[in-house]
Amino acid sequence: MPDASFFPRGDGLTVSDIVALTGAELGASTAPGIRLTGIGPLDRAGPEDLSFFDSPRYATQLPETRAGCVVVARKHVALVPKGLPHLVAANASVVFAAVGRRLFPAALVPAAVSAGVGVSPRAEVDPTAQIEEDVTIEAFAVVGRGVKIGRGTIVSHGAVIAAGCMIGRDCRIGAQVVVSNALLGNRVILHPGVKIGQDGFGYVPGRAGLDKVVQIGRVIIQDDVEIGANATIDRGAIRDTVIGEGTKIDNQVQIGHNVAVGRHSVIVAQVGISGSTTVGDGVMIGGQTGVNGHVTIGDGAQLAALSGVAGDVPKGARWGGIPARPVREWLREVRFLTDLAKKGRSPRNERDD
Incomplete structure (x- = not known):
């Protein structure tokens, strides 16, 4: 072969x-x-x-x-x-x-699908957009009014950069990415299907049902951030959603409005972070962890996969479980319950009905 x-x-x-x-x-x-x-x-x-x-x-x-x-x-x-x-x-x-x-x-970084550098004749670029030299905009991409795109950036097929957004230098905007209400730094990588800057999930009970809460903030993505395929980051409601320098976000992660993620953190696949949560620098969050809104995760904390975070996590802590608590405490409880279950077994209650 x-x-x-x-x-x-x-x-x-x-x-x-x-x-x-x-x-x-x-x-x-x-x-x-x-x-x-x-x-x-x-x-x-x-x-x-x-x-x-x-x-x-x-x-x-x-x-x-x-x-x-x-x-x-x-x-x-x-x-x-x-x-x-x-x-x-x-x-x-x-x-x-x-x-x-x-x-x-x-x-190391996604490459352009088509050969050559420049704006494809099949791309739609608003005449007010400011495009620096050495930018590649591939077929069927859409660049809105007033957009600014820095040198060396590649905007792939079918991507949409909405009005007023700013994309830094040497970025990679993957196929079918949508960026709105957002400012991106340099060397940011958005893998295919990422959605940045859509409105967050906000409603209040009203007389006729649920009334929508407007979301008028932005998304700020700092330098050297990488975001995996099909991840979504909501814009802020009345403050900005911020992703700090060097942070790496895996595929299919959801980050809600007003969330602030620090520098050089790692957020693994299918994590969900609810609105107005603060994640510190150097934090590691394992896959499929759910984080409640309005909590703070301290610098350097580590959360095991499949955790449920209901309250604040101290700086440098290692937590896991549902609800998340210190790893040693969690594992001790798991061992206790396992031993208890074994002691309660008998041929009668083990028999299938």
């Missing part, structure tokens, strides 16, 4: 190049001149690929791997078979990621 990768290999790196790049240590009997042009998992890597090993659960794959070299976590060096070329690092994943970025720079 031919190589089906969409990211072609280049000249590659030698093992000594990787040592210089990452600070990893040369393993015993490993030749520094080994040249690697790709990356892969232990069970699929070939002689020109770098792989990595940082979990004992994959120890059985080490003797069988065909990888040209393997980055190994220092604590697992004893598991490396004799003769397997390897590098030793405190954090194997960090080294592996750094090499991947160097070998495949084209995979």
